[in-house]
Amino acid sequence: MEPSFSGTNEHRWVPLGMSIFVSALAGYLILRQLAGVYRAEASPIDPQSLMCLILPCVALLALYAQGTIWFGYAAPTFVSGALIFRLFRNNWLSSLIQSLVATLVLYVIFFRLLKLYNPPGRVIDLQIPL
């Protein structure tokens, strides 16, 4: 007897099924909310925090990653590190010093001790001379 499951597009079934399932549930939640049956608790996301703090922070991390592709590990880590320390309300001098320490410590742990491949910069390759 021929197995019942022998189509050529089998690989699409599960992701398609899951997408429909998730969309349907999300749609149901939205409809219930619109109909007033279900009321989400007062939005816990503070729009001001989201726009002024969270999104800039995520963008900074993404820029940091892009910076690593362009300039290698050291310079983007130092610059992004200083900005991240500053975001956590450290003063500029402390942020710069802490960032320098963090850049060196992580370099030694990951690239020297664990012998991780140090990504070279595609535009300018600024390596730590250690």
Place this chain on the structure above:
Amino acid sequence: MIDLLNGFATLFSDPMALLFVVGAAVVGVLVGATPGLTSAAAIAMLVPVTLYMDPLHALAALVVIAKAGRFGGSIAAIMFNTPGTAAAAATTLDGNPMNRNGQPGKALKTAAIASAIGDFIGDLLLIFGAVWIASLTEQFGPTEYFAVYLAAFLIISTVIGSSIIKGLIATGAGITVAMIGPDAMEGTIRLSFGIFDLNAGLHLVPLLIGMFVIAELLIQLETQSKSEGPVSVVGKLIPDGDRITLPEFKRIIPVTLRSSVIGSVIGILPGLGSSVAAFAAYGQEKTRSRTPEAWGQGAIEGVAAPEAANNAVSGPSMIPLLALGIPGSTIAAIILGVLLIHGIQVGPGIFENETSRQIVFGFFAAGLLGILTYFLIGYFGAGLIGRVIAKAPTRILFPYIFLTCFVSAYAARTNVFDVFVMCIAGFFGYIMRKGGYSTAAFLIAFVLANEAEFRFRQSLVLSNDGILIYLEKPVALAFIGLALLVLVFQIRQNMTERSEKAQ
């Protein structure tokens, strides 16, 4: 038993493994005691480092961090009234009043004793239960396995949060994200949208770090911009108030033992977690108590019950992982990822293969040794740790963690694309947590999805009746029935709660 002794022999003959156990216990207690940091976050960050380690060292370090981190949460709960972990939330109810009453040392020692006993009982259940269940599941085929996965998805979705629909959405999203990359049967690339880096699929590590560490740091960043750091309000110290007297010891032991049993049973059920166990044990013991009015005012039993229960969850939550390959908690899901990365297949076969058997029993032995280590640290040094944490500036600690996350995400595959994945996962993790969607359900679904799909399609290929094969196999039918039963029960319970609230 002999295997366990061999596990101890392996551990004691390897000084590096011992060093990892002790180091992990210290790190775990410190991380757990820091409000805003969880042991899951610490483990997520350390997973890339463990890729460069021996499998036993890696597993020993991770499991001990998880155990010690659970106990560490009690330090923050008692001293700062801020549970370091969700599991320690119930400990604040009586632990912090004891601190305010001038008995912080007694509360911390009680937490250390109860946690160690609870963890030990849970681990005994793990050691004997996993081997026994694995022997029962040896005959499982793809149909039974898919039924088990389906049951896990449904049970975790329904019990992990307050909303079943949100749980199902989180699980569905985890499965969908796991579908990116080559499909489990034919290797056809799916959902890559022409992006080359997506062809190999998403790696667990950047998702883990994003969802559990970056999301948490974003929440902490938001919180810090509005509030000050943790403050410990200790009442006037009672002379000799740190010593646990014999009558007190006699009172806490039965409470600890009963709560350990509650925690162990809850631990076996996937998705419920240690905070449920802690509150269940607290409620149960308060009901049994002859002086329930003293609970909430600094009752010593009120610290012992939740601490024993939340630590007892740790071992049994690994039973479904080792015996069936189903992680019942976030930490179990991370450990599953580490086992798979190291080429160790979980499921019944784990106890048949000599190498994996040795590693697993070494892992059990490391867990037991880890309990002893964190007990000693907690009993003699918890107060000191609490004072250090109170002085540690999180405004310096958290940026270091941010930068470590970046390098850790890169380290998983030495691919900067993974760092972008981590950023996106971090942002979605933040949105999910704020919106009440379980990141744990997402992660567990992500880890299991490919294997579940493979078993599903494999069983359909073997079937002549299509999907009806699930009705023909009694074991598969029983698992699906169990999942539906839990779903219906949970829907009913939610409806009852809603109608009670409306009244």
